[in-house]
Amino acid sequence: MSTISDARPDPREVGVDLHDTTAPRRRVLDVVFRVATAASVVFALVMLAVLLIDTFMTGQPRINADLVKNMPSARPARAGVQSAIFGSLWVVGLSAAVSMPLGIGTAIYLEEFANRDHWYIRLIELNIQNLAGVPSVVFGILGLAFIARGPLSWGFTVGTGAAVLAILILPTIIISSREAIRAVPPSLTDGSLALGATRWQTVWRQVLPSSIPGIATGSILAVSRALGESAPLILLGALTFVTYNPDSMDDGYSVLPLLIFRYTADAKAEFHVVAAAAIVVLLAMLLVLNASAIFIRNHFQNRNA
């Protein structure tokens, strides 16, 4: 090694070619790489398009008013999804009503009140991060052992399903609300505190109004996750044919994703058409939710501006 570096020749003397001979190869590799990166995004978009188009085409014969008017049935020609739509609205509505106050409250506490040097605050933070990564089916086990049976023995009811979904989406709501609160400029908070407002007055009058668009958007996205969730509710009795709409927390229920699961897993091909049509209904409900999130965000942003 040393002999080579010692004999570092002057390029002018030996006539070393400074022209980069690797340039053509590098240029080709660059084009290939660029095409590959764009292609992978295109791949994802194309698969989404295929999924949507294929489902819509399959379900098309059954996308009509009867689908949402009829109750689930063992006869494919009459099978509908009405009770599952109401079941989903009940379960998701209740879980949102429980977990949004809890999640937003936790976020406010951690961002504005808690002293992060305490070990228990760091434990709560770590715990939330881990809870967010627990597979959803494990929340079903919790519901089975603790809420449906065991200590609470609430049975396979709307209340049990809602409680489990509430716990499931809680970490997501906390994490997104914290981000929204953290984005509030400190000058706003400091100004309010300097004028003698208490911490809570500052939160209520300054922090919350300016972070609500972010909190609402994050919460609605979490709720739409609850609307599409299926795995934990398999364990909680939502996979049954329910031919009535629930009208209390103690009623049995089914939800749209699990009725789709049931129709999909059925051996009769006619049911697969009903499943595809029901998927279109579910996606439409999700679209409404997400559109409302965008609407809320824009509405508040315009008002604040």
Added chain:
Amino acid sequence: MTASSTAVTQVQPVGSLLPTGHLRRRLIVERIVRAILGVTALVSVVATVAIAISLIRPTLEFFTEVPLGEFLTGDTWAPLFEPAQFGVLPLIAGTFIIMVIAVVLSVPLGLLGAFYLSEYASRRTRAIAKPVLEVLAGVPTVVFGFFALFWVNPEVVQRFYPVGKVGTFSALAAGLVVGLMILPTMVSLAEDAMSAVPDSLRQGAFALGSTRREVCTKVVFPAALSGIVAAIVLAVSRAIGETTIVLLAAGSNPQLTLDPGQGVQTMSSFIGFAGIGDQSTGSTGYKTIFAVGTLLFLITLVLNMFSVRIVRRFREAYE
């Protein structure tokens, strides 16, 4: 804020300065609100403790009936049949196949997609591509399951699988679609990590004559590596935990195989499968759900802790 409240309490000895009327009410409200918010923050801890308790007791009971050695080394999984057999290896093998297929699809595509969005795409392209990827991320898993069973398996897997005939259910169709489900998350996390790389590094590399590809692979990639590793760990954890897609598209036949053309059962899809048939409380079948659930919970917990730790280190490096 603790400073302000202690300041008020410290001046209390002087009678005239005691908070009275309006201020006193405000401080009481402050204390009540603080307590309520603190309680809401405890709910998530209670949830975790409840998960742990609900898993531990039936799991311990399960292992008084089935020896741990038989559970971990047995090669036949038939807990709901007579005679019952409790070898968890087929479920582990099934989980492994699905995870590998999903990761092989989503990690390279996710990284390339993140390179595109972070290093190549114009602002306008990003403004279109990112919301569409979010739509893909928001598709419910049961819809992905339908897609795997009725489109990917017949149109792709059965048509192009090179060895042998593929039936209605295949690990390959399920794994590919799990990968597709993870892809948008993978892109978005990897892109976050890449965007956090300071521009000065890129400019330095360009100034030295690097092409954009070389900047991507030799500068941005190594600098964002910890964030990318965390994203991959998260992808692995989500692939392991996915239930509905696997249950619909890979069937419910637990077999010890590494052939992705076969149907398989994973740990999570077994839990779902056992949950469909209503197991009576206290039966061994019921406890099996918890034993497998504990195994799944522990595996994903270790992965998440690992990922959280990497992300934390990565944040410290750039802020």
